[in-house]
Amino acid sequence: MKYIKSLLFVLIIISFTNCSTNNETTGGEIVIVPTIGALTTYDASNITINSVTSGGNITSDGGSPITARGIVWDVHPNPTIALNSKTNDGVGIGAFDSSTIDLESNTVYYLRAYATNLYGTAYGNQITFTTPINPDDLPIVITTDVTDITPNTAISGGTVTSVGASAVSSRGVVWSVTPSPTINNTGITINGANQGNFISNLTNLLPNTTYYIRAYATNLQGTGYGEELSFTTEPLLYTTGTGVNDVDGVHYNSVIVNGQEWTSSNLNVTKYTDGTPIPQKLTAATWAASTTGAWCYYAFQTSNGIVYGKLYNWYAIAGIWNEASKTDPTLRKKLAPTGWHVSTTADWSSLSGFLGGATVAGGFIKEAGTSHWQSPNTGATNSTGISALPGGKCLPDGTFSGIGTIGNCWSSDEYNTTNGWCSGIQNTTKNLTSAPIDKQNGFSVRLVKN
Numbered sequence: 001m002k003y004i005k006s007l008l009f010v011l012i013i014i015s016f017t018n019c020s021t022n023n024e025t026t027g028g029e030i031v032i033v034p035t036i037g038a039l040t041t042y043d044a045s046n047i048t049i050n051s052v053t054s055g056g057n058i059t060s061d062g063g064s065p066i067t068a069r070g071i072v073w074d075v076h077p078n079p080t081i082a083l084n085s086k087t088n089d090g091v092g093i094g095a096f097d098s099s100t101i102d103l104e105s106n107t108v109y110y111l112r113a114y115a116t117n118l119y120g121t122a123y124g125n126q127i128t129f130t131t132p133i134n135p136d137d138l139p140i141v142i143t144t145d146v147t148d149i150t151p152n153t154a155i156s157g158g159t160v161t162s163v164g165a166s167a168v169s170s171r172g173v174v175w176s177v178t179p180s181p182t183i184n185n186t187g188i189t190i191n192g193a194n195q196g197n198f199i200s201n202l203t204n205l206l207p208n209t210t211y212y213i214r215a216y217a218t219n220l221q222g223t224g225y226g227e228e229l230s231f232t233t234e235p236l237l238y239t240t241g242t243g244v245n246d247v248d249g250v251h252y253n254s255v256i257v258n259g260q261e262w263t264s265s266n267l268n269v270t271k272y273t274d275g276t277p278i279p280q281k282l283t284a285a286t287w288a289a290s291t292t293g294a295w296c297y298y299a300f301q302t303s304n305g306i307v308y309g310k311l312y313n314w315y316a317i318a319g320i321w322n323e324a325s326k327t328d329p330t331l332r333k334k335l336a337p338t339g340w341h342v343s344t345t346a347d348w349s350s351l352s353g354f355l356g357g358a359t360v361a362g363g364f365i366k367e368a369g370t371s372h373w374q375s376p377n378t379g380a381t382n383s384t385g386i387s388a389l390p391g392g393k394c395l396p397d398g399t400f401s402g403i404g405t406i407g408n409c410w411s412s413d414e415y416n417t418t419n420g421w422c423s424g425i426q427n428t429t430k431n432l433t434s435a436p437i438d439k440q441n442g443f444s445v446r447l448v449k450n
Contacts, residue, residue: 034062034063034064034117034118034119035062035063035064035119035120036062036064036115036116036117036119036120036121036122037058037059037060037061037062037064037066037093037115037117037122038058038059038060038062038122039056039057039058039059039060039069039113039114039115039122039123039124040056040057040059040113040124040125041054041055041056041071041111041112041113041124041125041126041127042054042055042056042057042097042113043127044111044127044129046099047129047130047131047132048131048132049103049105049106049131049132049133049134050101050102050103050104050105050131051099051100051101051102051103052073052099052100052103052109052111052129052131053097053098053099054071054097054098054099054100054111054113054127055071055089055095055096055097055098055113056069056071056095056096056098056113056114056115056124057094057095057096057113058092058093058094058095058096058115059093060093061092061093061115061117062117062119062122064117064118064119065091065092065117065118066091066092066093066115066116066117067091067116067117067118068081068088068091068114068115068116069088069089069090069091069092069096069113069114069115069116070086070087070088070089070096070098070113070114071086071087071089071098071100071111071112071113071114072085072086072087072111072112072114072123073085073086073100073109073110073111073112074109074110075107075108075109075110076110077110077126078110078112078126079110079111079112080114080121080123081114081116081121085100086114087099087100093115098113103131104131105131105132105133105134105137105221106130106131106132106133106134106137106221106222107130107131108128108129108130109128109129109130109131110126110127110128111126111127111128111129112124112125112126112127133221133222134165134221135224136164136165137164137165137166137219137221137222138164138165138217138219138221138222138223138224139160139162139163139164139168139171139217139218139219139223139224140160140161140162140164140217140224141158141159141160141161141171141215141216141217141224141225141226142158142159142161142215142226142227143156143158143173143213143214143215143226143227143228143229144156144157144158144159144199144200144215145229146202146213146229146231148368148369148377148380149231149232149233149234149381150233150234150368150380150381150382150383151205151207151208151233151234151235151236151381151382151383152203152204152205152206152207152233152368153201153202153203153205153368153369154202154205154211154231154233155199155200155201155202156173156199156200156202156213156215156229157173157191157197157198157199157200157215158171158172158173158197158198158200158215158216158217158226159196159197159198159215160194160195160196160198160217161195162195163194163195163217163219164219164221164224165219165220165221166219166220166221167193167194167219167220168193168194168195168217168218168219169193169218169219169220170190170192170193170217170218171190171191171192171193171194171198171215171216171217171218172188172189172190172191172198172200172215172216173188173189173191173200173202173213173214173215173216174187174188174213174214174216174225175187175188175202175211175212175213175214176211176212177209177210177211177212178212179212179228180212180214180228181212181213181214181228182216182223182225183216183218183223187202187211189201189202200215201369205233206233207233207234207235207236208232208233208234208235208236209232209233210230210231210232211230211231211232211233212228212229212230213228213229213230213231214226214227214228214229234381234383235383236383236385237257237258237355237364237383237384237385238255238256238257238383238384238385238386239255239256240253240254240255240256240385241253241254241255241256241261241262241449242254242261243263244263244337244339244340244447244449245337246267246268246269246337247269247271247272247273247275247337248268248269248270248271250268250269252264252265252267252447253265254449255384255385255386257351257354257384257385257386258350258351258354260347260350260351260448260449261448261449262343262351262384262386262446262447262448262449263340263446263447263448264385264386264387265309265387265389266308266309266310266389266391266409266444266445266446267309267310267312267335267444267445267446267447268305268309268310269310269335270295270310272293272319272321272333272334272335273333273334273335273336273337273338274333274334276321276333278293278294278295278312278316278321278335279292279293279294279295280294280295280296281294281295281296281300281398282296282300283300283398284397284398284399285398286398287394287397287398287440287442288396288397288398288440290313290315290440291315291326292315292320292321292322292323292325292326293312293313293315293316293317293318293319293320293321293333294312294313294315294316294442295310295311295312295313295316295442296310296311296394296442297310297311298311298391298392298394298400298403299400299403304391304403307372307389308372308389308390308391308392308403308444309389309391309444309445310444310445311391311392311393311394311442311443311444312335312410312442312443312444312445313439313440313441313442314410314414314420314439314440314441315439316335317335317342317410317411317412317420317445318332318412318414318420319332319333319334319335320332321333335445336447337447339449339450340447340448340449340450341412341447341448341450342410342411342412342445342446342447342448343409343410343411343412343423343445343446343447343448344411344412344413344448345411345413345421345423345434347411347448348411348423348432348434349434351365351384351432352432355384355432358431358432358433358434359430359431360379360430360431361430361431361432362379362388362425362426362429362430362431362432362433363378363379363380363381363430364381364382364383364384365382365384365386365387365388365425365432366379366380366381366382366388366407366425367380367382367387367388367389368380368381368382372389372390372404373389373390373404373405373427374390374404374405374427375427376427376428377427378427378428378429378430379429379430386446388407388409388425388446389407389444390402390403390404390405390406390407390427391403391406391407391408391443391444392404392405392406393406393408393441393442393443394441394442395441395442396438396440396441404427405426405427405428406424406425406426406427407424407425407426407444408422408423408424408437408441408443408444409422409423409424409443409444409445409446410422410443410444410445411423411434415436416436418438418439419436419437419438419439420436420437420439421434421435421436421437422434422435422436422437422441422443
């Protein structure tokens with residue numbers, strides 16, 4: 001029993017000893033030892049390229065007077081007062097505002113309020129903010145006027161007059177159906193780097209739609225934009241047809257313009273509709289000697305046929321396939337599939353009239369851009385969808401000219417014994433002309449539905 005009492009006494013002594021490590025007693029009262037305070041950090045406001053406003057609210061001094069307070073910031077998380085980047089905004093508890101300057105532009109910062117008393121420093125919650133880009137560091141770029149507008153394409157560009165604080169890494173134009181397009185928009189070109197002029201081809205546009213466009217140039221600091229321009233794409237003047245297959249099984253897409261259905265690519269057939277072959281000519285001499293239907297590829301190169309189709313003499317258009325058929329029209333073959341015919345001068349005249357006349361109609365039917373047409377491809381919008389191509393021509397002597405610059409198509413009409421009608425367009429005008437020409441020339445062919 002005596003042992004147990006001694007043990008209890010020791011435990012009581014230990015218990016009082018432990019309590020005295022965190023508290024002091026005065027006259028029998030327990031006194032709490034002071035700690036560091038408690039505070040929150042204000043959100044960042046008034047953010048400029050080199051300054052910010054924040055502050056904090058000290059809700060408790062921890063039992064020891066606050067001797068210093070302010071904000072501390074850095075480009076790394078959890079900044080402390082060991083850094084020089086801090087403010088000193090008085091003493092005591094309560095709310096305080098704080099501003100800092102000498103920040104770097106276009107930089108992410110981490111910031112905390114702090115409060116210091118005798119026992120240490122407490123920090124508020126950490127906030128982050130990003131300073132804006134300094135406009136003086138960005139490239140300066142001018143937007144070029146929009147030209148060559150078609151239903152689906154346009155041409156613009158710009159001039160980088162100053163690279164800013166660092167070299168320009170990319171440049172081009174951006175566009176959108178809403179104002180103030182940026183490089184985050186889907187409509188964007190990339191046209192090289194550095195200072196100077198550049199040309200931009202806008203593609204995949206919607207017909208009859210208003211777009212907003214700006215030139216841009218990007219360096220390490222960010223992206224500068226030129227003035228905003230707007231333009232409206234051309235409306236479509238056609239609907240899609242059902243197309244047609246030739247005797248070789250080649251399919252031709254078609255478009256309907258003013259009630260006429262036209263194929264939208266050049267004829268590429270090797271036979272008349274009854275299966276009779278149309279002779280291919282492989283040399284200048286054999287072409288020049290032809291007095292019945294014949295065809296060739298431009299420059300006798302098969303690769304040219306992939307885009308431009310075949311060049312036919314007028315005898316093939318008329319179905320003149322042997323000597324007898326020259327004088328007996330009842331013996332002639334048919335070149336166009338059933339329900340279709342080779343275009344006539346009346347077809348071309350009707351198309352031209354609908355499009356505003358011979359001086360402008362060519363622009364509406366030419367394929368836009370310079371993928372196949374040589375620059376300047378004047379006035380080409382292809383608003384009709386006919387996509388006329390510059391397949392060039394084979395002259396009666398078997399020489400060639402005009403690929404990329406001339407697109408001539410035979411009409412089935414005969415002018416006289418030596419000439420047939422053809423219609424033509426060029427890369428330097430918007431004209432659509434028709435004229436009689438020697439039947440031994442090789443031209444492209446377009447079909448029209450009956």
